[in-house]
Amino acid sequence: MAGENQEVQVFGFRLGPYSLRVELALKLKGVVYKHIDEDLLNKKSDLLVKYNPVYKKVPVLVHHGKPISESLVILEYIEETWTQNYTILPKDPYQRALARFWAKYIDEKVVPAVQKVARSQEDEREKSIEDAQAALEPLEEELKNKLFFGGDTIGFVDIAGLVLARWIPATEEAVGFELLSAHKFPNLTKWSQDFVNHSVAKEVLPEKDVLVAFLKNVVFSTKN
Amino acid sequence: MAGENQEVQVFGFRLGPYSLRVELALKLKGVVYKHIDEDLLNKKSDLLVKYNPVYKKVPVLVHHGKPISESLVILEYIEETWTQNYTILPKDPYQRALARFWAKYIDEKVVPAVQKVARSQEDEREKSIEDAQAALEPLEEELKNKLFFGGDTIGFVDIAGLVLARWIPATEEAVGFELLSAHKFPNLTKWSQDFVNHSVAKEVLPEKDVLVAFLKNVVFSTKN
Numbered sequence: 001m002a003g004e005n006q007e008v009q010v011f012g013f014r015l016g017p018y019s020l021r022v023e024l025a026l027k028l029k030g031v032v033y034k035h036i037d038e039d040l041l042n043k044k045s046d047l048l049v050k051y052n053p054v055y056k057k058v059p060v061l062v063h064h065g066k067p068i069s070e071s072l073v074i075l076e077y078i079e080e081t082w083t084q085n086y087t088i089l090p091k092d093p094y095q096r097a098l099a100r101f102w103a104k105y106i107d108e109k110v111v112p113a114v115q116k117v118a119r120s121q122e123d124e125r126e127k128s129i130e131d132a133q134a135a136l137e138p139l140e141e142e143l144k145n146k147l148f149f150g151g152d153t154i155g156f157v158d159i160a161g162l163v164l165a166r167w168i169p170a171t172e173e174a175v176g177f178e179l180l181s182a183h184k185f186p187n188l189t190k191w192s193q194d195f196v197n198h199s200v201a202k203e204v205l206p207e208k209d210v211l212v213a214f215l216k217n218v219v220f221s222t223k224n
Numbered sequence: 225m226a227g228e229n230q231e232v233q234v235f236g237f238r239l240g241p242y243s244l245r246v247e248l249a250l251k252l253k254g255v256v257y258k259h260i261d262e263d264l265l266n267k268k269s270d271l272l273v274k275y276n277p278v279y280k281k282v283p284v285l286v287h288h289g290k291p292i293s294e295s296l297v298i299l300e301y302i303e304e305t306w307t308q309n310y311t312i313l314p315k316d317p318y319q320r321a322l323a324r325f326w327a328k329y330i331d332e333k334v335v336p337a338v339q340k341v342a343r344s345q346e347d348e349r350e351k352s353i354e355d356a357q358a359a360l361e362p363l364e365e366e367l368k369n370k371l372f373f374g375g376d377t378i379g380f381v382d383i384a385g386l387v388l389a390r391w392i393p394a395t396e397e398a399v400g401f402e403l404l405s406a407h408k409f410p411n412l413t414k415w416s417q418d419f420v421n422h423s424v425a426k427e428v429l430p431e432k433d434v435l436v437a438f439l440k441n442v443v444f445s446t447k448n
């Protein structure tokens with residue numbers, strides 16, 4: 001465990017995948033931190049606005065009073081700062097580049113494609129599902145003969161991918177569509193199950209039922 | 225100079241800021257490479273599609289036959305692979321995080337805002353300029369009391385920012401608007417000038433007139 005004098009705070013949201021990336025990485029490394037919950041449905045806290053004046057959003061990691069924003073940037077910082085115990089990124093520069101590429105791909109291609117499905121009208125649903133499945137295919141391929149994207153252990157892409165492992169199945173249930181079928185995506189399906197059952201991931205991931213209710217009643221509510 | 229046996233190829237486009245990030249980083253480090261020009265206006269080459277099957281776009285860095293895509297990912301690879309001569313990212317993890325944050329900010333906030341100005345209709349021009357200037361303000365602030373974002377030398381954010389130093393002024397001229405005025409952005413204006421006159425940057429950046437003609441007649445042409 002990191003020393004008690006390492007003051008680490010995470011401004012986050014318990015049902016937000018980006019915040020939980022940061023918390024999962026810290027837990028994997030055994031870094032003790034304080035979670036400061038931002039109620040994103042109400043007013044943003046003054047501290048959040050102070051620490052992340054550009055985006056005013058979570059997650060923000062504050063280490064010894066210094067704030068860092070953007071989950072993938074924070075993961076790199078965590079890897080470089082707490083080098084002991086657990087490694088998120090491989091040592092080889094080429095393998096590191098691939099990990100960074102796929103994490104960026106998840107944020108820029110997969111997440112928007114899945115959100116498009118969830119917000120699609122009935123007449124565009126099928127096409128949006130095809131697009132999202134096309135976006136998921138390279139990740140299915142990446143997992144061939146591997147337990148995790150990081151190999152035998154959870155790494156950078158897995159941590160970035162927690163949005164897929166828990167949020168996609170919960171969104172499917174909340175909105176009512178099928179995207180990540182075991183038939184079409186056997187590797188991603190198995191990976192999702194292994195991921196959400198991983199002892200450390202379990203500590204930070206929200207219960208599926210709680211997330212489904214939140215997605216159904218708040219994020220993708222048709223009542224707004 | 226890196227050894228002759230380091231086979232390095234860059235699949236790029238001479239008027240594309242993302243390709244030139246890669247070439248500038250290699251030149252700053254004194255790495256000998258071969259530029260393979262992709263004619264983006266015509267059919268993509270089979271090699272480009274082979275090396276970047278996910279996005280099929282430039283830049284791609286190929287090192288000893290292994291391809292890497294996404295300019296910021298490639299910059300990290302270059303920094304980790306050719307550690308001699310020149311440093312792109314600071315050593316301190318916090319300073320590294322800030323550099324990554326601002327580079328990402330340029331790609332995700334500034335570039336889209338400037339493109340929106342260039343593509344705006346007359347009635348939305350003023351509002352889009354205000355938005356783009358608001359996006360530029362944090363960068364203006366970042367340059368206070370500094371020659372470059374990297375301090376005294378060109379670093380990660382500067383390299384990412386070459387799109388600002390050369391492409392914004394060229395786009396202003398090609399389309400006909402004013403965004404980066406010396407009055408409103410004295411630091412960015414001075415930085416732009418220092419940047420485009422930097423001996424190594426000069427080697428890779430396109431001539432302004434050539435770029436203006438390309439932006440005017442191809443990218444932002446109203447004839448399409």
